Amino acid sequence: MKRQLFKSVATAALLSAILMLGACHKKAAPPPPPPPPPPAGPTASISVSPDTIPSGQSATLTWQTSNATDVSIDGIGAVQASGTQQVSPTDSTTYHLTAKGSGGTQEATTRLTVTPPPVTQAATPSPSEEDLFGQNVKDVYFAYDKSDIPSDQQAVIQADAQFLSQHSDINITVEGHCDSRGSTEYNLALGDQRASSVKSALVADGVSANRIKTISYGKEKPFCMEENEACWQQNRRGHFVYQK
Amino acid sequence: MSMNKCDLLDATYRPTIQCQVISSFRTGFTRMDHAKKTKSLHAPTAEQRIRTRLLSSICLLSLLLTLASASSAQDWVRTGSGLGVEKVRLAVPDFKPSGADLQTTGLLKTFDDTFWNDLDNSGVVELVSKSFYPLQVPGQPPDVTFGLWNSPPPNAAMLAFGNLGVAAGKLTVQGWLYDVKNTASPLVIGKQYSDVPTDDAARLIAHKFADEIIFRLGGGIPGIAETKIYFVSDRSGHKEIWMMDYDGSNQRPVSHQGSISLSPRISPDNSRVAFSSLTKSGWEILMYSVELNRLVSFPHFGGTNLSPSWAPDGTRLAFSSSRGGHSEIYVCDSSGANLHAMTTGRGPDVSPTWNAKTGSQIAYVSGSTGLPQVYTMGADGTNQQRMTDQGYAVSPNWSPNGQFLALAWTRKYGPGEPGSSDIYLMDIASKQWVQLTHDGGRNDFPWWAPDGRHIVFQSSRSGKEEIWMMLADGTKLHQLTFTGRNSQPNWSSK
Numbered sequence: 001m002k003r004q005l006f007k008s009v010a011t012a013a014l015l016s017a018i019l020m021l022g023a024c025h026k027k028a029a030p031p032p033p034p035p036p037p038p039p040a041g042p043t044a045s046i047s048v049s050p051d052t053i054p055s056g057q058s059a060t061l062t063w064q065t066s067n068a069t070d071v072s073i074d075g076i077g078a079v080q081a082s083g084t085q086q087v088s089p090t091d092s093t094t095y096h097l098t099a100k101g102s103g104g105t106q107e108a109t110t111r112l113t114v115t116p117p118p119v120t121q122a123a124t125p126s127p128s129e130e131d132l133f134g135q136n137v138k139d140v141y142f143a144y145d146k147s148d149i150p151s152d153q154q155a156v157i158q159a160d161a162q163f164l165s166q167h168s169d170i171n172i173t174v175e176g177h178c179d180s181r182g183s184t185e186y187n188l189a190l191g192d193q194r195a196s197s198v199k200s201a202l203v204a205d206g207v208s209a210n211r212i213k214t215i216s217y218g219k220e221k222p223f224c225m226e227e228n229e230a231c232w233q234q235n236r237r238g239h240f241v242y243q244k
Numbered sequence: 245m246s247m248n249k250c251d252l253l254d255a256t257y258r259p260t261i262q263c264q265v266i267s268s269f270r271t272g273f274t275r276m277d278h279a280k281k282t283k284s285l286h287a288p289t290a291e292q293r294i295r296t297r298l299l300s301s302i303c304l305l306s307l308l309l310t311l312a313s314a315s316s317a318q319d320w321v322r323t324g325s326g327l328g329v330e331k332v333r334l335a336v337p338d339f340k341p342s343g344a345d346l347q348t349t350g351l352l353k354t355f356d357d358t359f360w361n362d363l364d365n366s367g368v369v370e371l372v373s374k375s376f377y378p379l380q381v382p383g384q385p386p387d388v389t390f391g392l393w394n395s396p397p398p399n400a401a402m403l404a405f406g407n408l409g410v411a412a413g414k415l416t417v418q419g420w421l422y423d424v425k426n427t428a429s430p431l432v433i434g435k436q437y438s439d440v441p442t443d444d445a446a447r448l449i450a451h452k453f454a455d456e457i458i459f460r461l462g463g464g465i466p467g468i469a470e471t472k473i474y475f476v477s478d479r480s481g482h483k484e485i486w487m488m489d490y491d492g493s494n495q496r497p498v499s500h501q502g503s504i505s506l507s508p509r510i511s512p513d514n515s516r517v518a519f520s521s522l523t524k525s526g527w528e529i530l531m532y533s534v535e536l537n538r539l540v541s542f543p544h545f546g547g548t549n550l551s552p553s554w555a556p557d558g559t560r561l562a563f564s565s566s567r568g569g570h571s572e573i574y575v576c577d578s579s580g581a582n583l584h585a586m587t588t589g590r591g592p593d594v595s596p597t598w599n600a601k602t603g604s605q606i607a608y609v610s611g612s613t614g615l616p617q618v619y620t621m622g623a624d625g626t627n628q629q630r631m632t633d634q635g636y637a638v639s640p641n642w643s644p645n646g647q648f649l650a651l652a653w654t655r656k657y658g659p660g661e662p663g664s665s666d667i668y669l670m671d672i673a674s675k676q677w678v679q680l681t682h683d684g685g686r687n688d689f690p691w692w693a694p695d696g697r698h699i700v701f702q703s704s705r706s707g708k709e710e711i712w713m714m715l716a717d718g719t720k721l722h723q724l725t726f727t728g729r730n731s732q733p734n735w736s737s738k
Contacts, residue, residue: 183638192566
C-alpha cells in the first residue's frame with residue numbers, strides 16, 4: 001500500500017513539473033501584437049429624489065447612461081438607457097444600476113431611505129403614557145377563592161402604585177377575574193372583592209381613589225381557556241386597564 | 245317535621261303535596277344508597293346518616309299515609325298517585341281527526357306529541373304504552389269500549405281521548421278523561437277548546453288539557469304545561485336573557501343588551517323579568533316588562549349588583565350589591581325604593597332566594613368562612629344560620645312548599661379532590677340532604693317548578709352548558725336546550 005501511494009505521488013509530481021516547464025517555455029515566446037484600442041467605456045449614474053421618504057410615499061428614480069447596450073436596475077429589471085421611474089418601497093432600498101456596453105460594464109448605486117409611518121415616528125422618541133402604563137403596570141394574581149392580595153404579589157402592587165403615583169394623570173379600571181370553576185354569581189361577587197382589594201392596596205400606597213374604577217368579570221372573560229391549574233391561575237387576577 | 249302535621253290538619257289538598265315531595269325524597273334516598281354501594285362516593289358516616297333517614301322517611305311516609313287517607317280519602321283512593329307506591333295507569337290514544345281540512349293532520353301531530361309529552365313528564369301518571377292499545381281508538385264518548393281498556397293488556401285506570409279538527413278557519417279540540425274502571429259514571433273531565441288553526445295554538449290547547457288532567461290526577465296541584473322557563477343563552481354572540489315554554493319549545497330572546505346579561509328572574513305575576521346586566525356604570529339590576537316588551541326604569545345602585553330574587557308576593561326584591569364596599573344581600577321594594585342591607589361582613593354574599601311559601605326567610609350564599617356555603621336568615625336579616633357543612637355550596641332555590649332547598653354542591657372540594665358539582669335537596673328543618681344528580685359534568689342553578697315536582701338546572705354533561713329538567717327525585721332527566729351555551733334557568737311561578 002505504502003509503495004503504491006508513494007508511486008502515485010511521485011507520478012503526480014513529475015507531471016506537474018513537466019506542465020510547469022511547458023508553461024514557462026510558452027511565456028518565453030515573442031510577445032503578441034498590441035491589442036486594438038478598447039472602445040469607449042459606458043458611463044452610468046443614478047439618483048433618487050428625495051432620498052428619504054416616509055413609508056407609503058414614493059420617490060423618483062433618475063438614471064443616465066451612455067455607451068451602453070444593456071441597462072438594468074436590480075429589482076426593476078431591464079430599463080431604457082436613461083429614464084425616470086416612481087418607486088415606493090416599504091423598506092429602505094439600494095438601487096443598483098448596471099450598464100453594459102462593448103467597452104465594458106459600469107455600475108452605479110443610490111440609496112432610498114424609508115422611514116416608519118409618521119405616527120410611530122412621533123411616538124418613538126418619547127413613549128406615550130399608555131405605552132409606559134403597559135410596560136410598567138403589572139396584573140396582580142390571587143390564590144384560589146381568595147380576594148386578599150397574596151404576600152408574593154405585594155411587591156407587584158407596590159410597583160404599580162409607585163408608577164401610578166408618578167403618573168398622576170392616568171386613570172385606571174381594575175378588573176376582577178376568577179377561574180372557570182365554581183358558580184357564575186358567586187364568582188362575580190368574588191371578582192368584585194378582588195378588584196376592591198387591588199383598589200384598596202393602591203389607595204393605601206397613595207394613589208387617589210377617584211382615579212380608580214373597579215369592575216368584576218367573574219368568570220365571564222377568561223384570559224386562558226384550558227382546564228388546568230396553570231390556566232386557572234392566569235384567570236385569578238386583578239387586571240389593570242388604562243383609561244384616558 | 246311538625247310542619248307536616250300542621251299542613252295535614254289545615255287543608256285537604258296539602259297532605260298530597262307533602263306526601264308527594266316526601267315520596268320523591270324517599271326515591272332519592274334509595275337511588276343514592278344504590279349509587280353509593282356501587283361507587284362508594286361518600287364517607288361511611290354519610291352512608292349511615294342516609295340509611296337512618298331512609299328508615300325515618302319511610303316511617304314518616306306510612307304515618308302520612310294513614311293520616312292522609314283519613315283526612316282526604318277521596319283524593320287518595322281516587323287517584324292512587326303521589327304515594328310512591330303506584331301511579332295511575334293512563335292510556336292516551338292519539339286523538340281522532342274530525343273533518344277533512346288539510347291542516348288537520350299537521351296540527352293533530354303537534355297536539356298528540358305535546359299532549360303525550362306533557363303527561364309523560366308530569367310525574368303523576370304512568371302512561372300505558374301505545375302498543376297495548378286496541379286497534380279501534382275512540383274519538384267520542386260513544387266509541388269507548390270499556391272492556392278493551394280496563395283489562396289487560398292495557399289495564400288502564402284512566403283513558404284520555406278526543407278529537408281535533410279545523411272548520412271554518414277555526415281549530416276545535418274536544419277531550420275527555422274517563423275513569424274506565426268505573427263504567428257506571430266514567431266521566432272525570434270533558435272539555436272543548438277553540439283557537440286559531442296554528443301549531444302554537446295546538447300546542448297551547450294540548451298544554452291546557454294536560455294541565456286539567458294533571459291537576460285532577462295529581463292531587464290538586466296545578467300542572468306546569470303552560471309555564472315558561474327564562475334562561476341565559478350566548479347563541480346570539482352575547483349572553484342575553486331568553487325564554488321558552490317549559491318543554492323547550494318556542495325559544496326566543498328577551499333582552500338585547502349586547503353586553504353580558506345574567507340571572508333572569510320572572511316576577512310571580514309573570515309581568516316583569518329582573519336580571520343583572522353589565523352596563524356602562526357596572527353590573528346593575530335591570531327590569532324588563534313582559535307586557536311592554538322593553539326595559540322599564542329601575543334604579544342603578546352603584547357597585548356590583550347581582551342575582552335578583554322576587555319575594556313570593558312580588559312586592560320586594562332581594563339581590564346582592566357591593567355598593568357599600570363588600571357584596572351583601574339587600575332587600576328593596578319592587579320599585580327599587582326602601583333599600584336595606586340584610587347582611588354585613590367581609591365575605592361575598594350572593595344568590596338570595598325567598599322562602600317561596602311564607603316570604604319570611606331568605607336563603608343565600610356567603611363566602612364569609614372561606615368556600616361559599618348556603619345560609620338562611622329571616623327576611624329582616626336576623627337569625628343567620630349556616631346550612632351546609634362542607635365543600636362548595638351555591639345556588640340555593642327554595643321549594644314551593646317551603647320545606648326544601650335545592651342547591652348546587654361540590655361536597656368535596658379542593659386540591660386533589662375531583663368532586664363534581666351536583667344538584668342536592670336539603671330538608672331545611674333537619675339539614676338532611678339527598679343527592680339528585682350523579683357523575684354528569686358540572687351541575688348548577690337548580691330551580692323548582694311551581695308544582696314542586698320538577699327541577700330545571702344547568703349541566704355540562706352533554707359537553708357544554710345546557711338546560712336540563714328532571715323530577716324532584718332525580719328521574720325523568722331530559723335536555724331542553726341544544727343551541728349555543730345555555731345556563732341559569734328560572735321557572736315562572738305560573
